[in-house]
Amino acid sequence: MSSGIRFDAVSVAYGKNVVLDRLDLTVEPGEVMALLGPSGSGKTTALRVVAGFVKPASGRVFIGDRDVTALPPYQRGIGMVVQSYALFPHLRVEDNVAFGLKAQKADRAGIPARVAEALEMTGMASYARRHPRELSGGQQQRVAIARALAIRPGVLLLDEPLSALDAQLRSGMLAELARLHRELPDVSILYVTHDQVEALTLADRIAVMDKARLQDCGTPQELYRRPRTEFTASFVGNANLLPVEVGPGGVRFDGIELTVDTGSLSAGTTATLCVRPHLVGLGEGPNALRGTVGEVQWRGSTHRLYVDVAGGRHRVKADVRELRETPALGSDVVLHFAAEDAVLLGAGVSGG
Numbered sequence: 446m447s448s449g450i451r452f453d454a455v456s457v458a459y460g461k462n463v464v465l466d467r468l469d470l471t472v473e474p475g476e477v478m479a480l481l482g483p484s485g486s487g488k489t490t491a492l493r494v495v496a497g498f499v500k501p502a503s504g505r506v507f508i509g510d511r512d513v514t515a516l517p518p519y520q521r522g523i524g525m526v527v528q529s530y531a532l533f534p535h536l537r538v539e540d541n542v543a544f545g546l547k548a549q550k551a552d553r554a555g556i557p558a559r560v561a562e563a564l565e566m567t568g569m570a571s572y573a574r575r576h577p578r579e580l581s582g583g584q585q586q587r588v589a590i591a592r593a594l595a596i597r598p599g600v601l602l603l604d605e606p607l608s609a610l611d612a613q614l615r616s617g618m619l620a621e622l623a624r625l626h627r628e629l630p631d632v633s634i635l636y637v638t639h640d641q642v643e644a645l646t647l648a649d650r651i652a653v654m655d656k657a658r659l660q661d662c663g664t665p666q667e668l669y670r671r672p673r674t675e676f677t678a679s680f681v682g683n684a685n686l687l688p689v690e691v692g693p694g695g696v697r698f699d700g701i702e703l704t705v706d707t708g709s710l711s712a713g714t715t716a717t718l719c720v721r722p723h724l725v726g727l728g729e730g731p732n733a734l735r736g737t738v739g740e741v742q743w744r745g746s747t748h749r750l751y752v753d754v755a756g757g758r759h760r761v762k763a764d765v766r767e768l769r770e771t772p773a774l775g776s777d778v779v780l781h782f783a784a785e786d787a788v789l790l791g792a793g794v795s796g797g
Contacts (some may be wrong), residue, residue: 448474448475448509448599448631449474449476449507449508449509449599450470450472450506450507450600450633450635451471451507452469452491452494452504453469453504453507454469454504454505455469455494455501455503455505456468456501456502456503456504457487457494457499457501457502458502463657465487465491465501465657466487466657466658467504468658468659470652470659470662472633473633474631475630475631475633476633476634476649476650477633477634477647477650478634478636478648478649478650478651479636479637479643479644479648479651479652480635480637480652480654481638481644481651481654481680482654482655482660483639486654486655487654487656487657487658488637488638489604489637491637491654492602492635492637494506495508495521495523495602496518496521496523496602497516497518498518500514501514508522508523508599508600509599519549521600522599523598523599523600523601523602524593524594524600524601525593525603526586526589526590526593526603526604527604527606528605528608530577530585530588530589532577532585532588532589533577534576534578537574537575538564538574538576538577538580539564539574541577541588542563542564542588542592542595543556543557543595545592545593545596546560546595546596559595559597560573562595563595564591566594566625566628567588567590567591567625569584569587569591572584582611583617586606586607586618587618590622590625594625594629598632599631599633600634601632602634602637603636603637605638606618606622606636607640607643608638608640619643619647622647623647641680641681641682644665644681645681648665649664650662650663650664650665653668653680653681655676660676661673661674661676665681668681669681669682669721671788672684672788672790673790674790675717675719675790678717678790682721683721684719684720685720685722685761685762686717686718686790687717687718687720687759687761688716688717688718689703689715689718690714690716691711691712691713691714691716691789693712695784696716698718698734698755699755699756699758701734704731705718705732705787706787707789710789710791716791717790718787719787719789719790720788721786722762722763722764723747723764724782724783725761725781725782726763726780726781726782727763727765727779727780728781730781730782731783732782732783732784732787733779734761734780734781735777735778735779735780736752736753736777736778736780737752737757737775737778738750738751738772738774738776738778739751739752739760740774741771741772741774743767743771746766748764748766748771749763749764750763750765750778761780763780
């Protein structure tokens, strides 16, 4: 099957309600692309457009070099896994996995071998004769993935596949999906999630969605270390966002001169300073911010300090190594960060 996905100015609307607005996005052959965003951002709609379950109001969808915009789902050569698993309760595992092959009228003599291959790949070979009710949630999810892989799709669509699992199972399934990706290097995967950990762990690139539009797109490292929008900075990971005014050699925050790379931003313009909490240190140092402790949270290996700065008008988060003595609430502290750890987000910068 051909691989790769391309959205060409795809829009979807229900009446006057636009749920996907002129999406331009390419998923390269063999790439895992995560669609990340809050509920209602348009990510699931985009996936359903690729599957053929939603017809665009405008634009085109390509799988490989084929324009599939008008094709029915069964002619698109895709595998799909949804969060509810959608297994047939009256069929055994092996029959659930064989269902797609039979629907495609595959060679009946070759179906058992294809089923065995898919179950072996997902670690479910020894459960072939069981019914779904005899399996755990994680095992049912593996069967759903095996069913999608049995047809040997060029494109695999995953719609929040781990959302129904508990934290421990979710972690294990992430590792399994990463392994499957290594074993299926030619399959393009479009992975819809609102969980940033899943996206950062699994994806080659992440497309950040909000309010029906693509806000940003890049590798996990790019989006985490150098976000292009405030939304990306706050949604991918955690961030301190402070309003600043750009000066000739840095920025000014609440009357304090801070040294950061201003890039192409002009002096006198306003911008937002972004610093990740784990890059903020406690104590004297470069780019010092003085404030009072508003809250302290113990997080095992670290303490998160919430420090009110600028007369209490802004709160800065700092993740510091576990402290033997935590600062008292209301006590005065100094935070600092290195110039290279800060990113300036200019007003009007878009990640489309």
